[in-house]
Amino acid sequence: MEPIIQVNHLGKSFGDLKVLKDIDFTINKGQVVTIIGSSGSGKSTLLRCINLLEVPDSGEITFHGKNILGGQMDASTYRSKVGMVFQNFNLFANKSVIENCMIGQVKVLKKSKDEARAEAMKQLKAVGMEQFAEASSTTLSGGQKQRVAIARALCMKPEVILFDEPTSALDPEMVGGVLDVMKQLASEGLTMAVVTHEMQFAKDVSDVVCFMDKGIILEQGSSEEIFDHPKEERTKQFLSRFNNQ
Amino acid sequence: MSIDFHYAWKQLITNWPLFWYGIKMTIAFALVGTLVGLALGLVIGAIRCLPLDPLDKPVTRFFKQLGRLITSFYVWVFRGTPMMVQAVFLYYLLKPVFHWSTMVAGFVIISINTAAYMAEIIRSGIQSVDVGQTEAAKAIGMTNFQTMMSIIFPQAIKNTFPSLGNQLIVNIKDSCMLNAISVVELFFQAQSVAGSNMRYIEVYFDTAILYLILTTLATLLLNFTEKKINKTTRATIKDFSA
Numbered sequence: 447m448e449p450i451i452q453v454n455h456l457g458k459s460f461g462d463l464k465v466l467k468d469i470d471f472t473i474n475k476g477q478v479v480t481i482i483g484s485s486g487s488g489k490s491t492l493l494r495c496i497n498l499l500e501v502p503d504s505g506e507i508t509f510h511g512k513n514i515l516g517g518q519m520d521a522s523t524y525r526s527k528v529g530m531v532f533q534n535f536n537l538f539a540n541k542s543v544i545e546n547c548m549i550g551q552v553k554v555l556k557k558s559k560d561e562a563r564a565e566a567m568k569q570l571k572a573v574g575m576e577q578f579a580e581a582s583s584t585t586l587s588g589g590q591k592q593r594v595a596i597a598r599a600l601c602m603k604p605e606v607i608l609f610d611e612p613t614s615a616l617d618p619e620m621v622g623g624v625l626d627v628m629k630q631l632a633s634e635g636l637t638m639a640v641v642t643h644e645m646q647f648a649k650d651v652s653d654v655v656c657f658m659d660k661g662i663i664l665e666q667g668s669s670e671e672i673f674d675h676p677k678e679e680r681t682k683q684f685l686s687r688f689n690n691q
Numbered sequence: 692m693s694i695d696f697h698y699a700w701k702q703l704i705t706n707w708p709l710f711w712y713g714i715k716m717t718i719a720f721a722l723v724g725t726l727v728g729l730a731l732g733l734v735i736g737a738i739r740c741l742p743l744d745p746l747d748k749p750v751t752r753f754f755k756q757l758g759r760l761i762t763s764f765y766v767w768v769f770r771g772t773p774m775m776v777q778a779v780f781l782y783y784l785l786k787p788v789f790h791w792s793t794m795v796a797g798f799v800i801i802s803i804n805t806a807a808y809m810a811e812i813i814r815s816g817i818q819s820v821d822v823g824q825t826e827a828a829k830a831i832g833m834t835n836f837q838t839m840m841s842i843i844f845p846q847a848i849k850n851t852f853p854s855l856g857n858q859l860i861v862n863i864k865d866s867c868m869l870n871a872i873s874v875v876e877l878f879f880q881a882q883s884v885a886g887s888n889m890r891y892i893e894v895y896f897d898t899a900i901l902y903l904i905l906t907t908l909a910t911l912l913l914n915f916t917e918k919k920i921n922k923t924t925r926a927t928i929k930d931f932s933a
Contacts, residue, residue, distance in 0.1 A: 517748075522829075522833065526831060529830070532823060534823050536823035536827035538824060540849070550831035550833065554833055602831055
């Protein structure tokens with residue numbers, strides 16, 4: 447298995463609060479890695495560190511073996527290959543739906559507007575949002591925004607997409623649509639790292655599940671290992687509500 | 692206290708060419724001052740908001756901090772002293788260097804003065820844009836500069852448009868302070884007219900009315916533009932729901 451991103455001994459504090467303690471973590475090509483755990487366990491911070499939106503205090507992150515914290519790779523170049531989907535969508539408010547999908551291709555990948563538009567339409571179709579291409583991004587519902595945000599990330603042809611609680615800000619009826627899109631992407635072999643509270647989704651699509659607690663990865667393994675045979679007491683406790691349903 | 696409205700009207704008509712020239716110059720100073728001030732203010736405001744990234748090289752960090760220091764100093768000085776004082780001081784200080792006319796000096800001074808205010812408005816505008824917008828732009832690999840130009844500035848300008856537009860109205864009025872270096876504009880012309888026939892009250896009444904007309908027209912123009920900016924968003928909603 448070919449590792450795309452490797453995280454070694456990662457540490458991050460906000461003031462006195464140690465959010466991440468000595469994290470080791472790998473994202474392999476073609477795999478879906480989900481990160482579960484209670485709020486405040488450091489899941490989102492880990493994902494944000496991987497995309498350098500937070501800068502770790504210690505440890506290293508490598509992308510195809512290149513250390514991205516040591517200046518071996520430009521942050522912008524690295525980020526263009528690692529997509530990110532946010533909890534709050536963060537669509538560009540001054541851009542239409544299709545412009546949201548085009549801007550990165552034009553500004554970062556230096557594609558022509560026509561090429562970018564064609565790619566954007568293709569990805570919007572893939573997430574079922576092509577009929578909204580010309581709409582202002584501020585007029586969409588949450589679920590629609592998140593599907594556009596996924597299309598925007600896909601347009602960059604990233605090697606991996608990081609999803610930071612992509613359905614947490616959605617009402618229950620919208621969650622399904624977004625998860626369906628993500629399941630589709632997983633089945634197409636897209637490499638993904640997903641922080642989520644959607645346990646059924648995590649169980650269904652994950653190749654690797656990481657359970658985080660108090661800044662460390664307490665347990666990781668295959669979907670069956672974590673969901674059906676968790677070893678740690680804390681993991682069992684966390685999953686008890688889900689498993690008893 | 693007495694004012695002869697008939698005489699005031701007569702003065703306005705007789706001296707219209709002088710007033711008209713003054714009006715045109717005042718509009719020129721207000722427009723140039725506001726637009727150049729906005730352009731400079733965007734740069735200064737952006738520098739004042741430069742985020743210090745822990746990933747920055749020491750050199751980058753040094754220049755960012757130097758830039759912040761210089762721009763803070765700029766805003767402090769130009770917002771903290773009267774434009775009239777800036778005008779006389781800079782005009783005479785730089786005359787041996789640039790050999791400039793009072794008119795050129797006037798355009799420069801009103802622009803750099805306005806820039807200090809614009810910078811503060813832009814800074815508040817930049818801060819009003821959700822941090823998620825910057826993160827999303829970074830996440831697709833856009834550089835800080837690209838993010839500023841394509842994502843942050845358009846939203847910052849839209850959010851602060853009423854305050855930015857207010858500077859145009861301020862400049863229509865405050866350009867008269869350039870009178871301190873004998874720049875020819877509406878107030879300068881009014882003084883000439885008033886002095887030549889010693890009817891101060893009537894002529895300055897005319898002048899006040901003319902300024903009021905100019906600021907009213909500017910207000911109408913700004914309101915119209917603001918509506919148009921907001922309408923573009925609303926039109927899209929309509930198009931898409933139809």
